[in-house]
Amino acid sequence: MQANIRASSYKQLEQKSKLTNMFLRWFLYFVLILFASYFIFPLYVMVVTSLKTMPEIRQGNLITWPSQLNFKPWAVAWGGRGYGAGDTFLRPYFWNSIKMVVPAVFFSTFIGAMTGYVLTKWRFKGDQWVFLFLLFGCFIPFQAILLPMARTLGVLGISNSILGLVVVHSVYGIPFTTLFFRNYYVSIPTELVKAARIDGAGFFKIFFKILLPISAPIIVVTVIWQFTQIWNDFLFGSTFSFGEAAPIQVALNNMVLSSTSVKEYNVDMASAIIAGIPTLIVYVLAGKYFIRGLTSGAVKG
């Protein structure tokens, strides 16, 4: 066997590692905080800018604190300046988005749940291919369907309407919602369903009485994901609507881009925050589920 341990070397080892450990620890926190500032910086700037007056903005810089909390830009962003035509503000478009998001989330989630249920608990030959078939819809660049969709909405008489957007978002949400529910139901033992069938329960009863009650986690994940995707959408919103039926992101973009005589950056920032608050609140409150949605959707592909 090898020689015994040398006592002299330990004392040094002990001291050296203590010092390097401390140094490394500080370095670690330093880097992490540095990056945290990179991520927080834009939020900070948005909030601070939205509370300043234009002269203040011109005099100071990105990070200077407002001399007093000025909420006028927020009022203007939300409700406008009150001079009638040509005055754009977010309020109606905020509600447009709500009217669009709620039904779309509901339909896509519901269909996804039922589809996921069938694909995992009522297996048949080729069901894996059906899943793949649907999954593909998660990955397509939507540019490939913009043109035919625009025509279809026109033919159906629902182009440039909230209803049209509800249809679009419901349909293209299906691949994602199916993915979430399928992956969740796959890990629920089929014995549960078999026992229920022996007890005489039918297709829908099993779904509503057995699976649905234990689906709370995945429903939350799916709803949060869909809500975030649809609320944040711009491509569909800007392509299939304009003017009064536009959702909030489109309105935000229009407001920011509109070149009136004077650029009001504080109003721009307030508008951006208003457009971003709903999803931010959801994220802060239910971040755990948000992340679960991101990683499960990604990792299980």
Added chain:
Amino acid sequence: MLKFLEKNLPKVVLAPAVGLISWFVYGFILWTFYISFTNSKILPKYELWGVGQYVKLWASRKWLIAVDNLLIFTALFLIICIVLGIILAIFLDQKIRAEGVLRTIYLYPMALSFIVTGTAWKWILNPSLGIQKMFIDWGFENFTFDWLVNREMAIYTIVIAGVWQSAGFVMALFLAGLRSVEDEIVKAAKIDGAGLFTVYWKILIPMMRPVFFTSFVILVHISIKSYDLVVALTQGGPGISTTMPALYMTQTAFHKSQVGLSAASAMMMFMAVAAVIIPYLYSELRRENAS
């Protein structure tokens, strides 16, 4: 009728999803594919015209700039997001006290829309009142940061904003991956005398191959679809220096009334995505079947 329903209930329930996706995804893509071979201008024409649109596309200076921008953006976006993501994940894996808070901070940009992100960064990168002024106020009198209006540099502003939005996501993936490694492996490495760096470099990171793969696929996918961010940040400008394929497609269809040409560009985007996604899905399904 009722008996038929009973027997085939599962398939009936499947019908809405399958039907809708067949029509609105596969059907529509086929339509776009078809149209890309016609000479449609404002309205679709259905006589086949051959590959004229594709010729026109690849002869278009604007399209070539768009593709070039996409390649630059994708390469930088991918590399920076993954490197940053891994570093943050490794650092956060060190039993940090405020881990929850930091994770929330790194990830919250993903909750925002690209329009909000673009608007915020547009303001930050504002040539006269943004970062430039901040540094000048701090005493760096000759500091310039006008990338946003600089034809050469504008594309990099999109990288900055894009990384800000998505790096946290990559971090979340790697952190989950690192945490899924059983700690007996780290213990064995410690006994074998591996220092912290070696443990990550030689053992843990090589085990993250699937996460690399997944991140790569997802980031490339996000990149090819880039539209919202570009619209909000630069509108494809200055001039057309930051135009991207997604922007090109929308502009040719709805502003230039060149439906056929637009369809061709859409199909190019589709093929680019398919080239990455199909191998990925194939290998994932094989892996799932093997286990």
Added chain:
Amino acid sequence: MKTLKIEDLSKNFGTTEVLKKINLEIDEGNFLVLLGPSGCGKSTLLNIIAGLETINEGNVYIDDYNVSKVEPKDRNIAMVFQSYALYPSMNVKENITFGLKQAKTSKEKIEEQLKKVSSFLKVDELLNRKPSQLSGGQRQRVAIGRALVREPRIFLFDEPLSNLDAKLRVEMRREIKKLHQTLKTTVVYVTHDQTEAMSLGTKIAIMNHGVIQQNDTPEIIYNKPSNTFVADFIGSPSMNLIKGNIIKKSDQLSFAGEGASNGFQIPINNYNFEKKIELDSKEVYFGIRPEHIHYKKSNEEDFEIKLKADLSEYIGHEQIITLNYYNQEVLAKFPSTTKIEINKEIKLYFDLSQISLFDKNSKERI
């Protein structure tokens, strides 16, 4: 000089005391098994010996050097894990030589060690394979090889057989025993399986709730358990523990089970008491192993007793009979060829040289 010495070791996780003033010593070449149920602290103790866990109080000495604050890599130990913990992205050769490379050993020495170990463990054909391409038994051998190649002073095993199926477990157990006999290494081995402990160990330290209950050779632990926990933990089926008290009549000592009438008292005059205590009417547990209850008289001191047989379980090479001693269950092990009639009283013989008595309250051996 003791190869391993543990002195007054205590360890807490938060407010939970996981190890309470542990004292332990091992001589070179010994195979010490840390045995106990989940949560008894045995894995924690092993991790502390390895240097993977910190100590709250006490010291660890290897070859008389205090290693309490020394890094695992400098303690001259090696460890084999329950899941083997082979590095998945490296092949067998790289897995085995990783530690040596970290210690900056010369290329020649590494080659030499690798050759020695891989041929000894018969993994030389597998050097280029990745862990995912190996069977369970092969992975275990590679894990052992990774430990062996460092020529450590102490080998640590953390339940290495728990992940194997029953048949493989028995095979690998014998391989480990052969290894120990050939190399005469010092081993600390953690397991919850008492059969494994009994067959492998030269010394067994049984633990419960962070305290060592008994630290002795397998024979002593089996025949003279120091408390009811040990008596119950070891043996399959475990030792019968019959409640009752000691009766002292003139000079005769006997044991009577709860409610037992005069005819069913068991004489215990020849019992070797460990301590001098007041015995009359003392409440005790009477311990006797199922295999020490015989169907035929085996020697003169055997005590004859008639008990009713309630149940018979056939196990193949033997049968386990459940007997009724004043409504307390007593199990006996007989060869399967013996014909036993259920629900009838049968004549049995207790081998009194193999009994144990335990204080009812302290559960300690008296």
